Amino acid sequence: MTGERLTTTATRAWSRPLLTALDRLEHWPGPDRLASAVRGAVRAVPLGPARDVLHGLPLGHPLHPLLVQVPVGAWLSAAVLDCLPGRGRQQQVLIGVGLVSAAPAALAGWADWAELPPGQARVGLVHAAANLTAVSLYAASLTARLRGRNASGRLLAAAGLAAVGAGGALGGHLSYRQAAGANHAEAVPNIVPQDWTRIGAVADFPVGRPVRAELAGVDLVVVRESGGGIHALAGRCSHMAGPLFDGEVADGCVRCPWHGSVFRLTDGWNVRGPATAPQPAFECRTVDGHVEARLRRPHAGS
Numbered sequence: 001m002t003g004e005r006l007t008t009t010a011t012r013a014w015s016r017p018l019l020t021a022l023d024r025l026e027h028w029p030g031p032d033r034l035a036s037a038v039r040g041a042v043r044a045v046p047l048g049p050a051r052d053v054l055h056g057l058p059l060g061h062p063l064h065p066l067l068v069q070v071p072v073g074a075w076l077s078a079a080v081l082d083c084l085p086g087r088g089r090q091q092q093v094l095i096g097v098g099l100v101s102a103a104p105a106a107l108a109g110w111a112d113w114a115e116l117p118p119g120q121a122r123v124g125l126v127h128a129a130a131n132l133t134a135v136s137l138y139a140a141s142l143t144a145r146l147r148g149r150n151a152s153g154r155l156l157a158a159a160g161l162a163a164v165g166a167g168g169a170l171g172g173h174l175s176y177r178q179a180a181g182a183n184h185a186e187a188v189p190n191i192v193p194q195d196w197t198r199i200g201a202v203a204d205f206p207v208g209r210p211v212r213a214e215l216a217g218v219d220l221v222v223v224r225e226s227g228g229g230i231h232a233l234a235g236r237c238s239h240m241a242g243p244l245f246d247g248e249v250a251d252g253c254v255r256c257p258w259h260g261s262v263f264r265l266t267d268g269w270n271v272r273g274p275a276t277a278p279q280p281a282f283e284c285r286t287v288d289g290h291v292e293a294r295l296r297r298p299h300a301g302s
Contacts, residue, residue, distance in 0.1 A: 022173055025126065026119040035121045042114040054111040055273035062181040062276060064112055065171075067105035072164060074098035075138060079161050082154050088145070095142045095157065102135050112181060115259045115274040117240065120180045123170055130167035134160045183277040185238040189295055192216050196285065196292040205230065205291065210254055212245035215293055220282065221245040221254060222291070223265055231265035232282040232293045239275035267296065 047054065056063035078094035081087045106128075113124045137160030145153035174180040192215055199213040205224040212235055213220040219235030221244040233254065235245050242258030249255075253262045253271060261275035268279035282293040 022123065022170075022177075025122055026178070028122060029118075031122050031125050032118060035118070035125055038125075039114045039121070042110050047111070051111055052273040054108045056108070056276045057270065057273045060276055061183075062108070062112055064105060064108040065175070065181070067101070067108055068168075068171075070101035071098035071105060072168070074101065075134075075157070075161055075164060078157060082157060088150065091153075091157075092142060092145050095138050095145075099135065099138055099142065102131075106131070112274065115239070116180055120174060120178045123174055123178065124180070127167050127170035127174060130163050130170060134163035134167060137163060181276075183238050184241040185234045185236060185277065185280055188218055188234045188280040189297070192218050192280075192295055194295065196287075196294045198287075198290050199232070199293050201290050202230075202286055203289075208249060210245045210247055210249050212243075213291075213293075215282070219243075219245070220293065221247070222284075222293075223249055223254065230284040230286070230291055232284050233263060233265065233268045233279040234281075237261055237263075237275060238270070238277040238279055239273075244279070 052058075054063060056066075059066070074094045074097040078091040078098070081091050081094070109128065109131075113121065113128070116124055137156050141153045141156035141160060144150075144156060175182070197215050199215050199220060199222065202224070204213075205211045205222050207224050207226050210221045210223050213222045213232070220232045221235040222230065222232045224230045233244065235243065237244055237256040237258065239256065239259055239261050242256040242261075244254050244256055244263070247255045247257045249265070252266065253264050255262050256275070259274050260272070261270060262272035263270050263275070263279045266281070268281035270276070270278045281296040283296045284291055284293050286292075
């Protein structure tokens with residue numbers, strides 16, 4: 001037991017400065033003006049439907065983490081070859097592949113970043129700066145190698161790999177500590193009851209308006225149609241937990257007021273990003289003037 005306590009104490013002592021620095025970065029408003037300008041520029045790019053592709057909507061999860069595997073893998077492979085004698089051109093090819101594939105990965109990353117709240121956006125800017133540093137170092141490494149300066153090329157590549165590692169660590173913090181890109185509605189099916197549950201009187205739900213209701217402590221957005229049909233979805237957006245009950249209803253869908261994700265009321269399917277996961281949907285029925293709901297399984301999106 002004493003050994004376990006010592007190990008735990010040493011781990012905490014080692015990790016505390018790093019976590020403290022990241023926590024301070026999340027709450028430091030210094031980059032906010034720059035972030036606002038960059039966010040406006042990213043959102044102004046006329047990407048059309050390609051923006052949803054960059055978010056990863058067709059995959060059902062963010063595209064950026066998938067795309068970054070290519071440059072990171074290529075650069076790591078080049079580092080391994082740099083440790084072996086008699087190699088040269090292979091590293092150049094791998095570094096070049098990494099540089100080319102970094103472009104689409106960056107595009108997807110910026111598309112996601114533009115829809116993040118301030119705390120995540122601050123960390124995201126430093127993450128992007130680390131990755132840009134890595135790209136610059138690898139570009140310099142490739143240039144040096146092409147000019148025959150292999151020793152300099154190896155040193156620059158080693159520095160680039162260190163920058164990639166720092167960027168990856170920040171990306172992990174964004175994904176796992178700050179839950180950027182995570183499905184914020186994933187837990188709903190596991191915590192709501194499976195049986196029909198009363199959520200309010202029919203009169204509590206005006207026609208055509210999104211209304212907040214509650215089912216076993218879970219927020220719902222409920223919309224009653226003019227023909228009498230009633231639809232209910234998990235009330236917090238899967239993208240960043242935005243309040244769908246404060247959103248707009250149009251064409252059989254509800255639009256999140258925070259980042260514009262659009263979900264189909266009939267089954268919760270996400271028809272527009274940045275949300276990449278659908279909303280948990282609920283069946284509704286009317287009993288004695290009251291609305292009852294239960295979870296719909298599975299999602300019937302198409």
